[in-house]
Amino acid sequence: MYQYRRFNNKNGFFQKFGNLDYVLLTCLLILGFISLATMYSTDGGEILFHTRSHFIKFIVFFSMMIVISFINIKFWFSLGYFSYAIILGMLVWTVNFGITASGSKRWIDLYFLNLQPSELMKIFIILFLAKYFHRMKTQHVNSFYAICFSLIVIFVPMSLVMIQPDLGTSLLIAISGIVVLWFAGLNHKYFFYSCLLSIISLPIIISFLKPYQKLRVLTFLNPDRDPLGAGYQIIQSKIAVGSGGITGKGFLKGTQSYLEFLPEKHTDFIFTLYSEEFGFIGSVLLLLIYAIIIYRVIRIGALSRSYFAKLFCYSFGTSIFIYVVINMSMVLGLLPIVGSPLPIMSYGGSSMLATMIGFGIVMSAKTHSQQSIA
């Protein structure tokens, strides 16, 4: 009790301000700047809708992150279950009353903005599970009840997103959840067996896929089977990246994107454009920035006192890592095309919002690193 009070007293506003992780903040700002420059390039070297909108979103959500970081981590801990329930409710709402765009219902109309709840779920599922396992005793983690419960927690939002349909995001939600399970100490053998099971059942799963998804898998295996149709995206994406070379074609000089050969260049394929213009050096630099960010997030977790903060930071950092890896592997032709944005770089408010909330909570863990949670 004494300890608690002592540290509590120290947590004044200026103290918190000094406790912010400035390396992480700087990296995020650099990333934001890069993403704005890239967005400017996708607009053809003019400040048009995407650049302006991305700029506003980045400023608003970045400020929001700062605000979040000043709120005690205990508050976020207490919000764990409730926020999950809210997002789940939104997902149900989306399924029924969502806005249909290009064949899938992903957005809900909040009058001032269109929100994609599935993106938020990627963060709040971590929050939920981190809280869930925070309280749990070690011997209970591998209990049948705990496993079943956490699987249900993962499976419900996942299936709600799946029926939108949005395979990419639902997989990312599942991965975020599983990452928490892994850190919580779930027995390795479960992961091993489920991996084995999913490999065995892969052909069956493929047979259940929608025709366009099957096509994506086939296209991944051989992009040249339909270069102007299904394989077009991946071929053009590889051409863009490959033609970038070591130093790139130069800012605003990426012919593939400028001449509209690149599909989805604002969102999922933004790395392609960046890589075309800034080349191998630029791409490695971007990867480095992501690596530093993830390292800082994990470091914050390592320095945190509470189990919840540790679990959240590790899981969030790992999730960000996985999003980046999946997105890049996809545009580099290492994975089939699934819709997965590149955190902060890709255009999209909901994704940016979710990511920034995540970083905010991480930053809150930093500023309240000595805070213990009962």
Add this chain to the structure above:
Amino acid sequence: MINTNISDSATKLNSLNRRMFILATAKIIILGGIVSRLFFLQVKENKKYLTLSDKNRIREWKLPPIRGEFQDYFGNTIAGNFEAYQLHIIPEEVEDFRYVIYRVKELLELSDKQFKKILKKKNEIKPWETLIVADNLSWEKFSKINNHLYDLNGVKPVISISRDYPYKENFTHVLGYVSQANENDLLTNENIKEKFVPGLKVGKTGLEKSFEQKLIGSNSVERYEVNAYGRRISQLAFQKGDKGETIKLTIDTKIQELSNDLLKEKAGSICVMDIYTGAIIAMHSSPSFDPNSFVFGISQDEWQLIRNNPMKPLVNKSLSGNYSPGSTIKPIVALSALENEIIKPDFTVQCRGHKNPLELYGQTYHCWKKEGHGFVNLREAMKQSCDTYFYEVARRLGVDRLSVTAKKFGLGQKVFKDVFDNEKKGLVPNTEWKKNALGRNWVLGETIITGIGQGFIQTTPIQLCLMTAQIANGGYKIYPKIVANDDNQYADKFTPLYKKSRNIKIVQDAMFSSTNEVRGTSYRSRLDDPKYRFAGKTGTSQVKKITEQDRELDLKTFQIPYEERDHALYVAFGPYKSPRYALSIIIEHGGSGGTVAAPLAKELFKLIVDRHEIRKNYDNKKYLDI
């Protein structure tokens, strides 16, 4: 309790940190994988993808090549290029297409049919492709459009280059004409296929077709950066193509024009040739048509008019008209007989007129002259064109020996080899040919009528001209040419075609008498001035067998239906003192050669001899320039 709590959280934290460590290692490995993939794509395979990217973004546009010109001997352009005023619209650049197109319709006074055609064309092309609204506007309409441009947003007045034939119908059959390339042109000519652009015009007949390879030139190429939808973004390069070669012909436009004038309203042909070089001075087939009407596509009405004309304007009669040579063959018959020593010049035959015609195996063979010519020797027989004399000579000579001489002098084979694709071979019959082609034996009666150029024998006007030229030059082989710098070297050029040159002299003299002595068949068409004097041989070839009834009626030409009238022929060379030019004239269904064809030769020789001086001076001057 507290104790267990602490130890429990310690194990939890331990497990957490251990797992973090495992995952961190995995992360580094995965990151390495991504970097190596980037390295592979961007550094190792960079060249491949750079090429692919350029292939993506750079597209070439070919522009129509500029066609080479044709010039006459004196360097006058007889087929050139002119600036055609066109109207282009790029539909996507027009804000209100409907308004603009209706406004254009109003200004150009387009008919509904034309207008519908344009709208149909518009629907066939992509919105950023050029729609050609009008391809050859008059200057008035073009300037009218230019004056209203403020009102016609997106309409582009364009000056493009197109074929022009300034002498209209004069050179039609020599040059042919150009028109839009069709599928067949692309299939048969690789070169056209390679250089094809929409609207490309290629030669359809005549020299325009034969010299397509040289004339076509090469495309100018515009290299553009394009976007994924194929829209041009910016021009990267402009590679100028070469204009096609200019081809200079041996033809003298003045003589060609005179030929056209002389044959006005008639169906026929005039060929004029240099007897030493073989250069074609004029070659005209009548009636002709204006090749300019084909350049932008001929209207259906005009086409039907040309196609259905009974005088057949589409046929190049000089090259593809097969005619019985009639009496114009007689110099060859005489020469052949002399060469084979069948007769001597003083060999005499009695021509006894229609009352006592030559009779062989129940067939009668009449001379053209009712009263008969009496006793005639070779010179007299040629002069008066006595048929009876040549029946007898042919009978003695036989068709095989005759055909050898005729072929030697260029009958029965293509004069220009492959230069014109529509040239006909004609036919010089012999016994073997008939047996092979018709499966029947040659009969003597056929030899007899071959002696006066009737029956199976078929010649083209250009062959008759060549034959005359080779007699005129003293019996030496020449190769006719129509392209001035035709540098084909033939080994047997100027080889003698005779055994005794005296025989050629005899025939030349006989032809002289026919034109310049009293009772000669073309005496009335003679030119007395020695400078212009020429020698010739008339011919009247029957289209239809003359029946006994016809002979009794003895109708005048104008009383016979057009299709049944005789073809009038005339071959000549001059000036007689030192021959330089030979010509052949044929007028289809014109009547007798002496009255219809020979007078044209008189007109022609007057001009030909005068032009010869100019031609010679032009040559000399040319050498001086060098």
